[in-house]
Amino acid sequence: MKGYFARSLTFLMVILLTLSMAACSSPSGSTATAGQSTEATQAPESSTSEAATEATAAPTEANKDIYIAVFPKGYVGDYWQSVEAGAKAAAADLGVTITFEGPETETDLDGQIKLIENAINKGADVIAIAPLDSKGNIPIVEEVQAAGIPVITFNSTVDSDIPVTGVETDNWAAGELGGQALGDIMQGQGKYAILGAIEALQISRDRCDGAQKYIEDHYPDMEHVTTFYSDGDLNTSLAAAADIITANPDLAGIFSNNETTTIAVATVLEERGLAGKIKHVGFDATKQTEGYIKSGTTQAIVTQKPYDMGYLTVKIALAVYMKEKVDAKYDTGCALVDMSNVDSAEMQAIINPPVN
Amino acid sequence: MDELLQVIGISKEFPGVKALSGVDFSLRAGEVHALIGENGAGKSTLMKILTGIHKADAGELLLKGKPYLPQTPKYAQQNGISMIYQEFNLIPDLTVAENIYLSREPRRFYNLLIDDAKMNRETQALLDSLNLQIKPTSKIYDLSVAEKQMVEIAKALVEKSDILILDEPTSALSENEVQKLFSIIRMLCKQGVAIIYISHRMEELSEIADRVTVMRDGRHIETANWADVTIPKLISLMVGRSITDQYPERNVAPGDVVFEANGMTNQKLKNVSLQVRSGEVLGIAGLMGAGRTEFVRAIFGADRIQAGQLIKNGSPIRVKNPVDAVRHKLAYLPEDRKKDGLMLDLEVDTNILAASLSSYATWGVVNEKKCREVVEEKINDLAIKTPSPRQIVQYLSGGNQQKVLIGRWLCRDSEVIIFDEPTRGIDVGAKYEVYCLINELAAAGAAIIMISSEMPEILGMSDRILVMCEGKVTGELSRSEATQERILSMASNLAINLSEN
Amino acid sequence: MSRSSLLKNMSNNTKQTMTVVIALLVLMVVFSIASPYFLQTNNLMTIGLQTSITCITGYGLTFVLIAGAVDLSVGSCIAFTGVMCALLIQAGLSPSLAVVMTLLIGGLVGFLNAVMVTKMRMPPFIATLGALMALRGLALAITEAKPVFIDVPNFKLLAQYRLFGVIPLPVIYMLALGLLASFLLRKTVIGRNVFAVGSNEEAARLSGISVFKIQIFVYVFSGVMASVAGIILASRVTSGQPAIASGYEANAIAAAVIGGTSMRGGHGSIIGTIFGALILGVLMNGLNLMNISQNWQMFATGIVVIFAVYIDKLRSMQGV
16 A cells, blocks of 8 residues: 555656646746745846936946835736836836835735835835725835835825825726726717726725716716626626626626726626627726737727836836935826727737836 | 541442442541452442542432532542542643642732742642652653652642542552552551552552452442451452353354464553454453453554564464455454444444445445345344434444444454454343344354453353453463453452462 | 434435525525516526536535545635646647646645645644645746636637527536536445545444545545636636635535535535535525625625534534
C-alpha cells in the first residue's frame, strides 16, 4: 500500500507541475508572483538615455530616492492592470521609485489599511490611495498625515480634507455619458434598467445616479424600471441580470456600471438571444467587453482612462512632494467606445494598454 | 467508639442490575482498610456513593457519628472525603500549585487576582511535609506518573481530608515509588487520616493494610484484621459462589491448531503468545488492565506492534490493519459494542452487511436481492428480535445488538472469532442464547477466543483458559484444572501454588 | 411495535426529503403569488441554470459530509479549475482535451485534500481551509489576477446551449450527475461504506473497511464536482475568472444540510441536496424578481441555513 501510494502521489504531482508550467508560460512573463505588489525602480541611467518628454519635473539622480506608494482598490482585473501600467510608465519617465499594492478583493478595507501602514513604516515619501470606502478610509488617511506624509487620492474619494488633491474620473460624468449613450441608442423611448455593482461604493452609486439623472433630464419619455445592485461576484451578477430581464418582459435597455456587470448582462443577452433587441450600454473597455461590441451584443461602452489615471497620479504625487502648486482636482476623463471607433488607435490604447 | 465512617445497609440498583445489597462497612481513623473483590463486586459503586456521585437507594451513612448525605462530590470533599482515581484528575498544562489549589486559589487585590506567591509557598510547605521532591511550579505534563499520583494525594490533603480513598494506586508505580507511597500513607495514618485502599495486589496489601473487607456480588462478605486472615482464605471468600448451571453443554473435541500468535509486543504487551484450535473455545481471563483487549486488538491489526508473528493454518500471515485481518478470516467483536462495534444510527441490515458487502456485489454494484436474503437469513438464524431489517440498531436491546454483531461476522465465514466481553450488559436470557451461538460456531469449526471478566462465564464456556496480568501471560489452565481460585491467583500474579480447597 | 413508532424509525430519510420538498413548494407558491413572472418556463429554466453550480458542488459536499468530514476548498477549486481550463485552451489544447484535463486537475486537488486528512492526519476543517487559500492564491497568481479569455466561440455552448431550445445544458448535467452520484452512494459497495465510515469510523475500521480509501474517494469526488462547476462557469462567461465563486463552499454545504445531510456524518442523500440547492436557488431568484436587494437575500439565505442546521440538530438529539 505504501509503495503504491507513493508512486501515484509522485505521478500526480508531476502532472500538476507540468500543467502549471504550461499555464504560467501563457500570460506575458509575470514578474509578480502574488500580483500584490510590484516595484518599479528605474536606474537613473535609463531615464537619462531616453528623452523624457512628458514629465514636468526633470528626472534627476535625486528622484530615484523618492518613494511614492500607490494603493489601488485591488489588483484584480484589466482596469487596475492598466492603471499600474500608466503608473509604472510615469515612474520610468520621472525616475522615481513606486510601489503598487492592492488587497485581493475590492471590499477588503482592512487589507488595504494594512498595506498602507506598512508603507508608512517603510518610509514612503508620498502616498496615493484609491479609497475603498469614503468613510472607512478616513482613519488611515489621518494616520498618514500624522506621520508627516502627504496624501493624494485617485480613482475615488474619501470624506476628508487631508488629501492634497485627487485624480479621478468624474464618475458622475461617466454615468451621464452612459445615460446619454443609452438614450441615443434607445431613441428616447422605452423602459430601461440599471445594474450596478457594490452599492456601498460612492463611485458605483455616482455612475448609476448620473446616468439616471441625465436620462430623466434629456429623455423624459424613457421609463426607469429599477436600479439593482449586485455584490460584485460574476455568477451572482448573472443571476441578477437574468432575473431583471425575466421580471420586465418589455425591457428595452440596460446600463451596467462596471466590467463584471457588463460581462453578466452581455452573457445573459446572448444566452437568451436578446442581443440587439434589448440595448446595452456597458462600462470598462477590456478585451472581453470589446468582443461584445464587435459581436453587436453591446452597443456602447463607457470607459475611463485607467492608463492616464495611473500616469497622472504618479506625476501629481511627485509634484505634491516637490511642494509645487497643484489643482484641487484632476479629471482624467472618460470616453465612449462603440462600433465606430473600437479599432481606433486611441481606443485600442485603452483596451490593450502598453504593459511593461 | 472511634469509627470515623459507618456504612449501614446500603443498597443501590441500576436498571437491570442490583449493584449493592445491604452493604455494611466501617472505617476507623488512622487505619488502612483494604477493600477487595472481583470486577463487578460493587467496590466502585460503594465508593461513588461515599463521594456523592451516586445516591443510595436504601441504608444510611454516618460520618463521625452524624448522618452523612453527600449530594455532590464537592460536598463530600468539604466533609473530608476524597478519592484518588486511577485516571488522574489533574490538568496537564497547569502547575502543581495551580492544580492543588484549583478553584480555591488564595487571592489578593480585592479578590481579583490570584496570589501566586502565597500559593507556591503553601504548596512548597505541603510538599515538604510529605517529603516530596516536587517543585510547586512544575507543569503537570512534565511529571512522572508516580509524581502525578503524589500531587493527587497532596491535593486531597489540602482539602483537609479525613478519609482518603485510593483506587489501585500502585498500578503504574515502580517498586521504589510504591515504597514512597507507603511511607506517605503511614505518615498520614499517624496524623489520623483513614485510608480505604482498593487493590488486587495481595502482597502489597500484606505490607500496608490493617483491616480488610471482602465484597462479592454487591454484598459485604467479611471484614477482618489483616493479621487474622490468610490470602488463600481471602481469595476463596472473593469468589466463593457455586457456578450455577447456566451454560450449555459442550461436547466438541477441538481439532488442530489453526491459529497462533507468538511474541506479541508493544507498549502494553510484553511478549505474549497464544494458540487456538479449530472447534476450541479459548478463554482469556484477567483483571482490568491486564492487557487482554490490547492482546486481541494487536492480533486483529487494530493496534500497532513492535514485535510478533501470526501463523494461520501453518503459514505466517501479515496483519497490519483490520482490512488484512478480515481478509484472513479473522473476526473481532469489541468490548464496547456501542462505541467500537456498531454504527448506532444506521440500520440493522447495514450493520450486518458492513464487513462483507463486497461479496454481494458485482463490479462494485450491490446486489440488493442477495443482501436482503442474507440479512433475513441471519436475523432468523440468530433469532434477532427487530421489527424490521431497517430498524435503527440503537433501538435494539443489548442482546440483540450483540447478535447483530455476530451476524456481521457470520457473513464472512470467519475462522478465528474473537469475543471481547460477549455478554456485557446483556440480560440472563439473552446471555444463554449468545453462549449457544458461540458453541455452534465452535462446532462448525471456528476457533473462538473469548475474553471475559466474569468468572463463571470463563469457567463455563472455555476449553482452555489463558490468564493474563499486567501485559503478560501468567498462566494456562485446561478446563478440568481450572478453578476460580486458581484463575484469580494467576490474575493477581501470585507465585503461590494453591491446592484445591 | 406500534405503527407510529414504526414510521418514526423506518423512513427517517424519506421523511427528511419530504420536509424539504414541502418547503420548496411553499416557497414556490409564495413567489408565484408575489411575481407573475415566477412560474414562466423561461424563469424556471433560469432557476435551474443558476442552481446547477450550487447543486453540483453540493453533490461533492454531500459525499464528504456523509463520510464525516468537510471540504471548504470547493469555491476556490471552482475558480482554479475554471482558470486552468481557460489557460489550457489558450495554450492550444482542444477544448475537449482541456475539459478532460481540467476534470483530472479537480480530482488531483481532491486527492491532495485527502492526503492531508488521512496521511498527515490534519483535521478536515483546517486542511481544506488551507487548500481554499492556496488554490485561490494560485488562481490569482498564475493569471496575474486577470480573467483569461477563452477565444473559442463554440466553447460557450457547453453551458449556453439549450436542449430543445428550452432546457439549459447545465440543468441536464445537474440531473445526470445527480443520477450518477445517487447511484454511487446507494448502490455501490464504496458508497455504502461511506455511510459506515461517517457513522462510526472506528467501527467501520474494525469491520475491515479501508477508511483511507473511503476518504480518498469522497475528496476526489468533491474535487471533480467542483471542476465540473468550474468548467460550466468558465464556459458560460467564456473566460476563466480567478476571483469568482468566493464563498461558494458555504452554499454547497447549505444545500446539502438543508437537504438532510447531517454534519455529524452517516446520513444524507443526493435527492435531498438537489432540493436543498433548489430552495436556495428559488429563494435568490424570487427575491430578485421582487426587486429585493441582495443584502436582504443574503440575510434570508442565512436564516434558512440556520433553520436547517437547527432542524438537523433536533433530529440528532432525538436519536442518541
